[in-house]
Amino acid sequence: MFDLIVRGGTVVTPSGVTTADVGVLDGAIAAVERELAGGAREELDAAGLHVFPGGLDPHVHFNEPGRTHWEGLQTGTAALAAGGFTAFFDMPLNSSPPVIDGAAFDAKLQAARASARVDYGFWGGLVPGNVEHLADLAERGAVGFKAFMSNSGIDEFARADDVTLYEGMAECARLGKLVAVHAENEALTARPSGSSARAFMASRPIVAEVEAIGRAIAFAEDTGCALHIVHVSSARGVALVAEARTRGVDVTCETCPHYLWLSQDDVETLGAVAKCAPPVRPDAERSKLWQLVKSGAVDMLTSDHSPSSPELKAGDFAGAWGGIAGCQTTLTLLLSERDGLALEQVARLVSGGAARRFGMPRKGRIEVGADADLALVDLGAKFRLSADDLQYRHKLSPWLGRRLRARVTRTLLRGAEAWPEPKAAPRLLTPSL
Numbered sequence: 441m442f443d444l445i446v447r448g449g450t451v452v453t454p455s456g457v458t459t460a461d462v463g464v465l466d467g468a469i470a471a472v473e474r475e476l477a478g479g480a481r482e483e484l485d486a487a488g489l490h491v492f493p494g495g496l497d498p499h500v501h502f503n504e505p506g507r508t509h510w511e512g513l514q515t516g517t518a519a520l521a522a523g524g525f526t527a528f529f530d531m532p533l534n535s536s537p538p539v540i541d542g543a544a545f546d547a548k549l550q551a552a553r554a555s556a557r558v559d560y561g562f563w564g565g566l567v568p569g570n571v572e573h574l575a576d577l578a579e580r581g582a583v584g585f586k587a588f589m590s591n592s593g594i595d596e597f598a599r600a601d602d603v604t605l606y607e608g609m610a611e612c613a614r615l616g617k618l619v620a621v622h623a624e625n626e627a628l629t630a631r632p633s634g635s636s637a638r639a640f641m642a643s644r645p646i647v648a649e650v651e652a653i654g655r656a657i658a659f660a661e662d663t664g665c666a667l668h669i670v671h672v673s674s675a676r677g678v679a680l681v682a683e684a685r686t687r688g689v690d691v692t693c694e695t696c697p698h699y700l701w702l703s704q705d706d707v708e709t710l711g712a713v714a715k716c717a718p719p720v721r722p723d724a725e726r727s728k729l730w731q732l733v734k735s736g737a738v739d740m741l742t743s744d745h746s747p748s749s750p751e752l753k754a755g756d757f758a759g760a761w762g763g764i765a766g767c768q769t770t771l772t773l774l775l776s777e778r779d780g781l782a783l784e785q786v787a788r789l790v791s792g793g794a795a796r797r798f799g800m801p802r803k804g805r806i807e808v809g810a811d812a813d814l815a816l817v818d819l820g821a822k823f824r825l826s827a828d829d830l831q832y833r834h835k836l837s838p839w840l841g842r843r844l845r846a847r848v849t850r851t852l853l854r855g856a857e858a859w860p861e862p863k864a865a866p867r868l869l870t871p872s873l
């Protein structure tokens with residue numbers, strides 16, 4: 441007897457795609473079989489739908505508390521659930537106070553308990569002067585520690601200079617925690633640019649990213665710290681990570697949809713809604729990066745969902761907030777633009793890869809014993825993304841108007857509905873490597 445059986449879907453498991461029923465008991469996957477015998481209190485008909493593991497987005501900025509007017513946990517997690525995601529890790533900025541000590545972590549936890557619709561975990565911040573607080577944050581269950589190698593755009597979240605980064609990594613190696621870096625060279629990216637989109641993109645060249653990734657890898661190799669490079673925008677960046685890994689360095693990387701499917705022409709047309717750092721790259725780089733994603737060299741696809749208030753996106757490009765809203769569309773965009781990528785690889789990129797890297801063995805795979813976190817997806821859908829579809833606080837996204845070929849019809853968290861109805865009971869995730 442199961443609590444729930446999801447019947448007749450095309451199930452995307454790590455070992456392949458198969459027609460099967462998924463039996464759920466006590467929030468966990470208890471069976472994945474064809475024509476599963478035994479009753480259930482509830483059955484869901486998934487015929488004609490694909491069943492993916494619920495997504496895990498380890499890189500979002502929900503900004504609560506303190507900047508909830510940019511984005512909040514209620515709207516942000518509704519967007520995740522609507523996009524087939526069942527878990528996220530929130531970045532230590534741009535909430536206020538930023539999560540750089542235990543008290544700020546507790547405030548974040550309280551906010552998530554009140555309004556999150558899916559499971560949540562929190563990154564701590566590594567900033568000058570807070571190395572002594574890292575143990576406290578680790579104790580509370582921080583996923584790991586995020587550092588900016590260039591200006592973060594947030595005054596209360598200072599850039600980690602080389603000494604902070606090196607000493608912070610040594611401390612994280614001791615604590616058994618991973619460090620995640622925004623890798624761009626400060627001096628190269630601090631130069632003033634012209635006010636146009638082109639000038640901004642040109643002012644943060646690929647070498648600024650490549651140099652910073654190389655330096656972070658050198659520090660990680662020396663200290664023995666596990667390292668994750670967030671939002672890699674270039675093929676050379678991914679190649680550096682792959683090369684270090686072959687030497688035995690414990691390093692992984694992610695990229696984001698905007699580096700794969702936005703062109704610099706798109707950014708010029710769209711304006712500040714598509715402004716981010718590192719910036720969107722020229723087409724030749726974009727196609728090389730996509731080839732690397734297809735080859736398996738990129739561990740995960742994350743949104744770096746980082747919206748602001750609409751006022752901060754108005755005005756000239758140079759002065760606008762850098763950050764793209766995208767946490768709702770990562771899975772459906774990937775499914776729409778996948779260019780032959782196998783569905784197992786889609787699942788690895790949006791959930792399995794992050795679950796493995798960040799130490800969440802019950803997440804990211806449809807297998808007996810895992811949490812029953814499931815996204816039911818209609819791959820026969822054809823529509824253009826409209827503002828009405830978006831659950832964000834502000835209905836701004838560079839993907840508005842985009843043709844999508846996948847729609848999430850239901851999202852389940854430990855077998856309970858998280859989308860469309862918020863009936864699930866989210867929990868704090870405290871990953872350990």
Ligand SMILES: NC(=O)N[C@H]1NC(=O)NC1=O
Binds near residue numbers: 715717764
């Ligand atoms: N502070 C913040 O969210 N910054 C993010 N935005 C962006 O475009 N790149 C980032 O790192």
Ligand SMILES: [Zn+2]
Binds near residue numbers: 622670671718
């Ligand atoms: Zn960043």
Ligand SMILES: [Zn+2]
Binds near residue numbers: 499500501531745746
């Ligand atoms: Zn970010």
